[in-house]
Structures are given as structure tokens and as C-alpha cells.
Amino acid sequence: SQQGEEDPQALSIQEGENATMNCSYKTSINNLQWYRQNSGRGLVHLILIRSNEREKHSGRLRVTLDTSKKSSSLLITASRAADTASYFCATAPTGANSKLTFGKGITLSVRP
Amino acid sequence: DTEVTQTPKHLVMGMTNKKSLKCEQHMGHRAMYWYKQKAKKPPELMFVYSYEKLSINESVPSRFSPECPNSSLLNLHLHALQPEDSALYLCASSQAEGSLGKLFFGSGTQLSVL
Numbered sequence: 001s002q003q004g005e006e007d008p009q010a011l012s013i014q015e016g017e018n019a020t021m022n023c024s025y026k027t028s029i030n031n032l033q034w035y036r037q038n039s040g041r042g043l044v045h046l047i048l049i050r051s052n053e054r055e056k057h058s059g060r061l062r063v064t065l066d067t068s069k070k071s072s073s074l075l076i077t078a079s080r081a082a083d084t085a086s087y088f089c090a091t092a093p094t095g096a097n098s099k100l101t102f103g104k105g106i107t108l109s110v111r112p
Numbered sequence: 113d114t115e116v117t118q119t120p121k122h123l124v125m126g127m128t129n130k131k132s133l134k135c136e137q138h139m140g141h142r143a144m145y146w147y148k149q150k151a152k153k154p155p156e157l158m159f160v161y162s163y164e165k166l167s168i169n170e171s172v173p174s175r176f177s178p179e180c181p182n183s184s185l186l187n188l189h190l191h192a193l194q195p196e197d198s199a200l201y202l203c204a205s206s207q208a209e210g211s212l213g214k215l216f217f218g219s220g221t222q223l224s225v226l
Contacts, residue, residue: 030212042202042217088154092212100215102154
């Protein structure tokens, strides 16, 4: 079963608005990663946040991590039509031989 | 070069065919992965190679046969597939095995089994 669960499952916003996506997970993690996927293409790594970090920024992206609540959020500020894609959180559980596990994904549509 | 290159981009095959998917990276990564992704679903891990050795097989049917000829190449040999195997097959690489680092993905092979 997937470790991460994103919500909402789908999000539609107007260009220029901010988009917030959430991810919850169940077990202890080493890190949590966010990926973007354009339709029919490969996934692109966006940002990685370690378990001892609370917030991280990369350009228009801001990721937070709350290990006590086992949750993370991805904020995309000043969204653009080109941000339209599916977004996945992926969790890296603690322990040897752990595997990156992807959530179900969020479909973001940014209307021009 | 931060690319993972997959060929072909599209593949249509019959259930009796044998075909191969190819993946190449020149980032010096020592771990390479095959994922399967159905439409509107997350990627599912199939195989992991670490230092050219198979380290994880997620109970994948034997009609899928991976091969790692060298540290830059990864193949997935397909034989006697079923229509339900139609999916996007993604190759990925990382600096080392384990989930501590980011994955670099190829653009995928869209496979249709007739």
C-alpha cells in the first residue's frame, strides 16, 4: 500500500493563485520528496526535505514537514499554466533497504 | 549530463512477441530502477539494480526480465505479455541504492500489448 496519501486528489486554480497540496504518511521517514509529472512523461524531482528539517524553499516552491503529524505540504506560489501536472509525494521510510514509496498523486490544473 | 534516456518512446506488441526496453544514464549513478505506471496511478517499483546486481525484485512475473549489462545501461526484456501489462514503463537512476536521495527519471516507454 502507498505510504503517502495526498490531498486534495484534484485541484483547479487560476493562474497567479497559490496552490497548496498536502501529503500524509504513516511510518517514520528519512526524507520526503515531491515530484512533478506532466501527462505521459517521466517524473521530475522537485524538492527533498529531510526528517530533521521543517521547511524548505526552491524558487516558487515551499515545502513544510511536520513529523509529529506525519504530514507535509507543497506550496506553489504565483502559479502558471505550465505548472499544470500531477504532483506526487514520495516517502523514504527509515530502516535498511527502505524503498521510496509514492502517494496516489494530485492533479493540478492551472487555468490561464 | 543529467538525463536518463529511454527507448523506444512508444511500443506496440502482440502477446507472442519478444521486445526490449532500454535505458541509459551517464551520471555515474550506481542504482537503476524500473517502474510501471498505469494511467492516473502512481509509479510502482518493479526492479532495482545496485552496482549492476539485481537487489530488489518486487515479485514481478517472469515475463519481465531485467538486465544490467554495465553501470550505464539497463534493459527490460519482455516476452509473452498480457494486455493488462499495457502501461508506461519508467526507468530511473540514483547515486546509490536506498531511498535517501532523489531519483532521476527517463521519459518512459508507453507500452501497448494487443
